[in-house]
Amino acid sequence: MDTILQAVGVLGIAGMVLASVLYLVLRKFAVKEDPRLAKVNAVLPGANCGGCGFPGCDAMASECVKAADKGSLEGLLCPVGGKAVMDKIADALGMESVGGDAVRMAVMRCDGSCTNRPQLREYDGAQSCRVAHITSMGETACAYGCLGYGDCVAKCEFGALSIDPEKGVLIDPDRCVACGACVKACPRGLIEIRVVTPDKTGMVVKCRNKDKGVAAKNACAVSCIGCRLCEKKCESGAITVEDNLAYIDAAKCTLCGKCETVCPRNTIHKIGEWETPAEQPVKEEIKNEEQ
Amino acid sequence: MKTFRIGGVHPEGNKLSAARPITIAPLPQVAVFPLGQHIGAPAKPIVNKGDKVIVGQMIAEAGGFVSAPIHSSVSGTVLKIDTIVDASGYAKPAIYIQVEDDVWDESIDRSADLVKIEDRPELTDKEIVAKIQNAGIVGMGGACFPTHVKLSPPPGSKIEWVIINAVECEPYLTADHRLMLEHADEILVGVALLMKAVGVHKGYIAIEGNKPDAIDLMTEKAQAYPDIEIVPLKIKYPQGGEKQLIDAVVGRQVPAPPALPANVGAIIQNVGTAFAVYQAVMKNKPLFERVVTVTGKSLAQPSNFMVRMGTPMQQLIDLCGGLPEDTGKVVGGGPMMGKALINTDVPICKGSSGVLVMNDKEARRGQAGPCIRCGKCVTVCPMGLEPYLLANGTVNEMWDLLEANQITSCIECGSCQFTCPSHRPLLDFVRIGKSTVTGIIKSRVQSK
Numbered sequence: 001m002d003t004i005l006q007a008v009g010v011l012g013i014a015g016m017v018l019a020s021v022l023y024l025v026l027r028k029f030a031v032k033e034d035p036r037l038a039k040v041n042a043v044l045p046g047a048n049c050g051g052c053g054f055p056g057c058d059a060m061a062s063e064c065v066k067a068a069d070k071g072s073l074e075g076l077l078c079p080v081g082g083k084a085v086m087d088k089i090a091d092a093l094g095m096e097s098v099g100g101d102a103v104r105m106a107v108m109r110c111d112g113s114c115t116n117r118p119q120l121r122e123y124d125g126a127q128s129c130r131v132a133h134i135t136s137m138g139e140t141a142c143a144y145g146c147l148g149y150g151d152c153v154a155k156c157e158f159g160a161l162s163i164d165p166e167k168g169v170l171i172d173p174d175r176c177v178a179c180g181a182c183v184k185a186c187p188r189g190l191i192e193i194r195v196v197t198p199d200k201t202g203m204v205v206k207c208r209n210k211d212k213g214v215a216a217k218n219a220c221a222v223s224c225i226g227c228r229l230c231e232k233k234c235e236s237g238a239i240t241v242e243d244n245l246a247y248i249d250a251a252k253c254t255l256c257g258k259c260e261t262v263c264p265r266n267t268i269h270k271i272g273e274w275e276t277p278a279e280q281p282v283k284e285e286i287k288n289e290e291q
Numbered sequence: 292m293k294t295f296r297i298g299g300v301h302p303e304g305n306k307l308s309a310a311r312p313i314t315i316a317p318l319p320q321v322a323v324f325p326l327g328q329h330i331g332a333p334a335k336p337i338v339n340k341g342d343k344v345i346v347g348q349m350i351a352e353a354g355g356f357v358s359a360p361i362h363s364s365v366s367g368t369v370l371k372i373d374t375i376v377d378a379s380g381y382a383k384p385a386i387y388i389q390v391e392d393d394v395w396d397e398s399i400d401r402s403a404d405l406v407k408i409e410d411r412p413e414l415t416d417k418e419i420v421a422k423i424q425n426a427g428i429v430g431m432g433g434a435c436f437p438t439h440v441k442l443s444p445p446p447g448s449k450i451e452w453v454i455i456n457a458v459e460c461e462p463y464l465t466a467d468h469r470l471m472l473e474h475a476d477e478i479l480v481g482v483a484l485l486m487k488a489v490g491v492h493k494g495y496i497a498i499e500g501n502k503p504d505a506i507d508l509m510t511e512k513a514q515a516y517p518d519i520e521i522v523p524l525k526i527k528y529p530q531g532g533e534k535q536l537i538d539a540v541v542g543r544q545v546p547a548p549p550a551l552p553a554n555v556g557a558i559i560q561n562v563g564t565a566f567a568v569y570q571a572v573m574k575n576k577p578l579f580e581r582v583v584t585v586t587g588k589s590l591a592q593p594s595n596f597m598v599r600m601g602t603p604m605q606q607l608i609d610l611c612g613g614l615p616e617d618t619g620k621v622v623g624g625g626p627m628m629g630k631a632l633i634n635t636d637v638p639i640c641k642g643s644s645g646v647l648v649m650n651d652k653e654a655r656r657g658q659a660g661p662c663i664r665c666g667k668c669v670t671v672c673p674m675g676l677e678p679y680l681l682a683n684g685t686v687n688e689m690w691d692l693l694e695a696n697q698i699t700s701c702i703e704c705g706s707c708q709f710t711c712p713s714h715r716p717l718l719d720f721v722r723i724g725k726s727t728v729t730g731i732i733k734s735r736v737q738s739k
Binding site for chain 1: 376379380381630633655656716719722726
């Protein structure tokens with residue numbers, strides 16, 4: 001009996017001594033974390049996509065707290081959560097909500113599918129867009145267009161991108177959160193994060209070919225040749241042609257669709273509505289009317 | 292025979308055109324001069340559309356110190372200053388000249404007489420470098436680094452040797468081999484000029500053992516030059532790499548970048564460059580023609596040509612019997628480091644050492660399989676790197692890991708990819724990783 005009591009006593013005393021040491025150590029070396037960090041973290045989606053420009057949601061949370069100390073959340077945006085999440089963050093930090101109300105989405109700016117841009121040669125190097133881009137212009141006649149090895153698809157954390165053999169890279173508006181990972185992955189800068197309407201649509205020039213008219217025309221069936229018809233037709237001044245290539249400013253575009261009908265090359269489309277065939281007789285008529 | 296210490300591979304030699312003397316290629320109808328034929332800033336055109344030019348006239352001036360002027364190789368009228376699709380298919384600025392006749396600049400000495408270095412004792416080192424600079428000479432092995440920059444080593448480095456790269460370790464190519472057999476005297480004078488330009492008293496000409504006739508001839512001719520030694524080397528690729536050559540010839544190892552060969556006291560020049568230096572300094576002839584090997588197993592007549600710059604490669608292939616039916620790839624340069632051409636209208640530039648026509652079977656890459664961890668790529672890497680790690684690190688974007696594993700030391704020789712039993716595209720990825728890490732280091736240095 002004595003032995004048992006001794007053991008319990010010794011262990012009990014040793015336990016208490018060690019526990020108090022642990023307690024003291026815990027108090028002495030405690031990491032003081034800003035309580036706001038946990039709050040912000042709880043609001044953030046936890047996708048760790050890096051779309052905000054910081055390495056993961058944790059880093060974004062600490063940036064938000066730092067910004068709150070400075071007095072404004074301006075310039076910070078979680079593209080995944082959008083305005084809703086930014087409002088909650090502002091709430092948690094006791095700040096005024098700023099920005100984040102514009103809906104953004106990744107937009108593919110090349111329509112160079114196999115039918116529009118036939119294969120001329122074979123590339124048998126590493127199946128990666130980055131490698132193919134520095135090796136050569138690619139398998140078709142366009143040195144600016146989509147290479148089709150899917151670097152962007154591999155980088156998308158949200159499964160929003162896919163490659164259709166007929167239509168090229170497709171972006172699912174419901175899944176895309178505008179994190180920008182695909183933009184960084186594309187060596188030819190074909191994907192752009194654009195401001196779109198709340199139902200995720202907008203007008204876009206689906207070409208990046210900067211060659212002069214004839215060369216661009218020969219390169220692809222749906223290339224922009226810099227003819228400026230859309231620029232002249234646009235009533236809101238949203239379209240500019242630079243380097244033989246049209247660009248639509250989403251901020252000025254009213255989605256009237258006149259540019260789409262006037263384009264002789266069938267290059268301008270409404271996002272999500274561009275799976276139309278390359279040749280459209282109605283557009284030929286309009287073109288003749290113009291002339 | 293000596294060779295470099297680590298790594299290396301033994302591709303089949305295939306020197307099909309070694310016995311064929313250099314013939315002069317006919318003039319093209321239109322000569323095209325890309326403005327960026329060298330490493331560094333592109334040249335700036337100094338002629339306009341419609342101008343008459345003659346052979347040897349400067350048509351574009353250097354765009355900076357690390358740059359080189361371009362001289363016309365033909366006489367005629369400037370057609371336009373436009374873009375040309377280069378070997379990889381991207382449009383680059385270029386000058387087009389319609390060839391009309393063959394009028395040479397009068398200051399060029401067109402006689403075949405040998406001008407020895409003793410005949411021009413008044414030449415100073417500065418004059419030699421200036422002449423090389425004005426003649427637009429760049430490294431003619433393929434890297435196209437402006438020669439005058441190499442001859443102006445950074446202050447503080449003590450140059451001890453000039454090493455001439457005549458190993459021609461690329462399979463198929465025989466341009467340097469033929470040049471040595473046919474212009475040995477001129478090359479030796481060129482080497483002596485290079486030595487004088489940097490003020491050294493020891494020159495080596497390194498030749499691989501697969502060219503015994505060239506070794507014998509050069510050794511015999513070099514007896515008149517006590518300062519120049521011919522070094523026969525064991526056959527091994529990539530012996531023509533600067534760092535490998537220094538290791539093989541003098542046994543010194545160049546530290547990791549940014550160290551240069553000059554930091555260990557050596558300056559490497561290609562044998563073709565030495566010949567061009569002779570012509571520029573002694574004959575006042577700028578760099579506007581070079582020896583090009585046109586070769587391939589199914590080509591009717593593999594040959595060596597003296598070609599004016601700006602001649603389309605198609606014209607040379609036609610001289611050898613035209614493109615064979617079974618052509619799979621046409622490569623600019625050798626099979627190891629050359630680049631497959633998008634089209635054959637690409638003009639011959641200062642760095643074009645060869646045109647290689649590969650048949651379908653040779654050209655096709657093997658289907659890439661998984662890495663089997665055999666370590667062959669590590670064994671053959673002449674820089675002692677781990678190519679499998681660098682390639683995987685690039686795929687996974689682990690730039691810190693790549694920097695720690697010295698990816699910037701890669702010389703892009705392709706030995707790893709050549710030897711990989713799984714046909715993995717190692718170099719393709721390492722190249723991407725190298726350029727990315729180089730960019731990161733550069734921006735870090737700039738931000739400091």
